[in-house]
Amino acid sequence: MAVEFLAKEMETAVRVVHLASSLCVKVQDKLRLPSSTNGGHVKSKDDDSPVTVADWGVQAIVSWVLAQVFGGQNLSIVAEEDTESLSKAESLGLLGAVSSAVNEALSEASKYGLPKSDKPLGTADILEAIGRCNSVGGPKGRHWVLDPVDGTLGFVRGDQYAVALALIENGKVLLGVLGCPNYPVKKEGLSNGCNQPGAKGCVMYAKRGSGQAWMQPLIPGGYPESATLLKVSSVDDPVLATVCEPVERANSNHLFTAGLADSMGVRKKPMRVYSMVKYAAIACGDAEVFMKFAQSSYKEKIWDHAAGVVIVEEAGGVVTDAGGRNLDFSKGVYLEGLDRGIIACSGQVLHDKLIGAVYASWESSSL
Numbered sequence: 001m002a003v004e005f006l007a008k009e010m011e012t013a014v015r016v017v018h019l020a021s022s023l024c025v026k027v028q029d030k031l032r033l034p035s036s037t038n039g040g041h042v043k044s045k046d047d048d049s050p051v052t053v054a055d056w057g058v059q060a061i062v063s064w065v066l067a068q069v070f071g072g073q074n075l076s077i078v079a080e081e082d083t084e085s086l087s088k089a090e091s092l093g094l095l096g097a098v099s100s101a102v103n104e105a106l107s108e109a110s111k112y113g114l115p116k117s118d119k120p121l122g123t124a125d126i127l128e129a130i131g132r133c134n135s136v137g138g139p140k141g142r143h144w145v146l147d148p149v150d151g152t153l154g155f156v157r158g159d160q161y162a163v164a165l166a167l168i169e170n171g172k173v174l175l176g177v178l179g180c181p182n183y184p185v186k187k188e189g190l191s192n193g194c195n196q197p198g199a200k201g202c203v204m205y206a207k208r209g210s211g212q213a214w215m216q217p218l219i220p221g222g223y224p225e226s227a228t229l230l231k232v233s234s235v236d237d238p239v240l241a242t243v244c245e246p247v248e249r250a251n252s253n254h255l256f257t258a259g260l261a262d263s264m265g266v267r268k269k270p271m272r273v274y275s276m277v278k279y280a281a282i283a284c285g286d287a288e289v290f291m292k293f294a295q296s297s298y299k300e301k302i303w304d305h306a307a308g309v310v311i312v313e314e315a316g317g318v319v320t321d322a323g324g325r326n327l328d329f330s331k332g333v334y335l336e337g338l339d340r341g342i343i344a345c346s347g348q349v350l351h352d353k354l355i356g357a358v359y360a361s362w363e364s365s366s367l
């Protein structure tokens with residue numbers, strides 16, 4: 001019997017995102033405790049953006065599991081975090097917290113059908129696993145792409161965030177998995193005895209060319225047995241469309257996107273959501289448009305988009321830059337050549353209208 005293309009990669013990626021999401025849920029719960037006990041969990045990076053035990057912990061656990069399953073030799077992982085601040089002498093307490101979170105999660109790995117460690121990982125193993133993710137990707141070969149916690153600001157604020165893992169081969173995104181632990185799961189998405197009211201948390205995934213995107217509920221302490229097909233919204237009238245965009249003004253020009261939305265005929269207020277959960281909202285039909293127009297000096301990174309793009313496209317949506325071109329994942333860490341911004345729509349009709357609005361607004365602004 002022929003083995004399905006990428007079956008092992010897909011299965012491992014989905015399972016490890018479930019496990020990583022469980023780590024995030026525990027760390028986010030701890031962040032809610034009084035500051036005296038959680039002070040060590042949030043740090044500031046050089047660009048003032050936050051990084052937490054969960055960001056490092058997820059990167060360590062995904063890297064460790066991928067190395068166990070696929071071998072560490074030729075494994076290329078492009079990921080957001082590094083070990084620089086974590087390896088400093090004064091970070092011993094922080095490294096200890098990362099190590100505890102990773103070992104606590106790994107002790108449950110077999111419940112997710114993943115390899116577990118014979119003994120707890122030491123801090124050297126953890127640093128090695130995080131540090132291994134230093135690939136810069138590129139046009140040739142296979143590269144795993146990981147954003148361990150996307151929307152760290154949302155994460156520390158107790159709000160939306162995502163664990164995002166994708167596989168790129170020869171510059172094309174072959175598969176994507178998004179863990180969205182705080183995303184509310186609709187009734188029809190609930191199965192496996194997980195249909196309590198108000199249940200939240202899911203994992204979405206898709207394989208390039210399959211024409212299908214899937215969603216599973218996150219269930220505490222294990223792996224769900226079934227998945228539900230995702231489909232983008234069929235709404236193509238801008239009056240009925242919901243636009244989502246980044247929460248932070250620093251990350252996207254809210255004034256500009258409001259102008260675009262207005263000129264294409266959108267009437268509803270924008271839905272502002274942290275992280276790649278915006279792609280998830282498009283893929284499952286909760287919103288019709290996602291726009292992100294960062295400052296022109298900012299270069300978008302591949303780990304902030306790869307998983308979301310393939311999931312939206314396989315669920316029936318369209319994702320391009322503001323010039324209508326596909327995003328280019330072949331140039332290394334950055335989405336080089338990106339034309340102004342990112343646009344994801346549930347269908348071609350809305351997408352054409354939005355591209356038209358961008359064109360018109362650019363024309364008039366340069367008059």
Ligand SMILES: Nc1ncnc2c1ncn2[C@@H]1O[C@H](COP(=O)(O)OS(=O)(=O)O)[C@@H](OP(=O)(O)O)[C@H]1O
Nearest residue numbers: 149150151152246247248250251273274275294298
């Ligand atoms: N200046 C600037 N401009 C644009 N984008 C930036 C900028 N700085 C950071 N980032 C990246 O934005 C990621 C979060 O994007 P979001 O769309 O979730 O934005 S927001 O948090 O809702 O405002 C965020 O991802 P994480 O670091 O994984 O949280 C960053 O990669």
Ligand SMILES: [Mg+2]
Nearest residue numbers: 147150151304
């Ligand atoms: Mg990110």
Ligand SMILES: [Mg+2]
Nearest residue numbers: 080147149150
């Ligand atoms: Mg991140």
Ligand SMILES: [Mg+2]
Nearest residue numbers: 049050080152
């Ligand atoms: Mg970050």
